[in-house]
Amino acid sequence: MTTTVSTIPEWIEQLAEEFEQATPQEIIAEALHRDPNMTFACSFGAEDMVLLDMLMKVNPEANVFYLDTNVLFEETYDLRDRAVEKYGIPNLRQVLPALTLAEQAAQHGDELWKRDPNACCAIRKVTPLKQVLTEYDGWITGIRREQAPTRANAKVFEWDDKFGLVKVNPLVRWTEGQVWRYIKQNDVPYNPLHDQNYPSIGCLHCTRPVNPGEDPRSGRWAGFAKTECGLHPSAQLRR
Numbered sequence: 001m002t003t004t005v006s007t008i009p010e011w012i013e014q015l016a017e018e019f020e021q022a023t024p025q026e027i028i029a030e031a032l033h034r035d036p037n038m039t040f041a042c043s044f045g046a047e048d049m050v051l052l053d054m055l056m057k058v059n060p061e062a063n064v065f066y067l068d069t070n071v072l073f074e075e076t077y078d079l080r081d082r083a084v085e086k087y088g089i090p091n092l093r094q095v096l097p098a099l100t101l102a103e104q105a106a107q108h109g110d111e112l113w114k115r116d117p118n119a120c121c122a123i124r125k126v127t128p129l130k131q132v133l134t135e136y137d138g139w140i141t142g143i144r145r146e147q148a149p150t151r152a153n154a155k156v157f158e159w160d161d162k163f164g165l166v167k168v169n170p171l172v173r174w175t176e177g178q179v180w181r182y183i184k185q186n187d188v189p190y191n192p193l194h195d196q197n198y199p200s201i202g203c204l205h206c207t208r209p210v211n212p213g214e215d216p217r218s219g220r221w222a223g224f225a226k227t228e229c230g231l232h233p234s235a236q237l238r239r
């Protein structure tokens with residue numbers, strides 16, 4: 001996929017329009033066909049397990065990576081292992097932060113996530129993501145429009161201004177119900193924490209269960225005016 005800045009918006013917008021009503025599998029197939037140097041950012045959340053299942057059926061050797069902040073739930077690491085057992089995922093990459101937890105504590109103090117979660121996310125998520133994405137022409141993500149106001153205008157294909165590559169969002173039109181129907185109908189492995197009122201699962205220290213009726217993402221960074229890691233900021237979405 002050879003692109004120049006001047007040609008980016010036109011063809012991406014055309015693709016976004018053309019594939020707005022397509023199935024996620026069709027969108028994934030088109031993305032991989034257009035550019036094999038595409039990668040999938042897998043958080044092992046419910047949406048990403050759906051995409052992983054679809055992606056492995058389209059191309060079992062597709063590139064996949066996950067951001068290992070070193071503070072994921074044990075259940076998430078266990079799910080990663082079960083996914084590898086089921087799908088193989090030969091091109092799965094573990095992406096680690098430059099600083100270990102001990103180095104972060106030495107440089108920024110203990111439990112940075114309690115005092116400055118933006119700084120912690122920058123070190124453990126955003127910077128490693130930025131670095132890994134420089135190796136690819138596009139990335140596939142599991143964001144859905146109904147998840148948050150910041151995601152309401154996400155397109156199937158869009159240009160990611162923040163990281164400078166194509167962003168493909170095959171599940172943008174899906175509802176939470178569709179995600180769970182697919183998981184059940186296709187026997188997709190998922191994180192058992194979802195059955196314990198954790199609709200959105202991030203790091204151990206920054207995720208709590210939510211009460212019935214609460215915003216599904218209110219369990220992330222509870223107590224802070226923060227709803228995104230910085231991986232999918234609203235500013236990058238074309239509106």
Ligand code: SF4
Pocket residue numbers: 069071112113116117118120121122124125202203204205206229
């Ligand atoms: S979610 Fe919490 S622990 Fe994880 S990187 Fe962000 S602030 Fe740090």
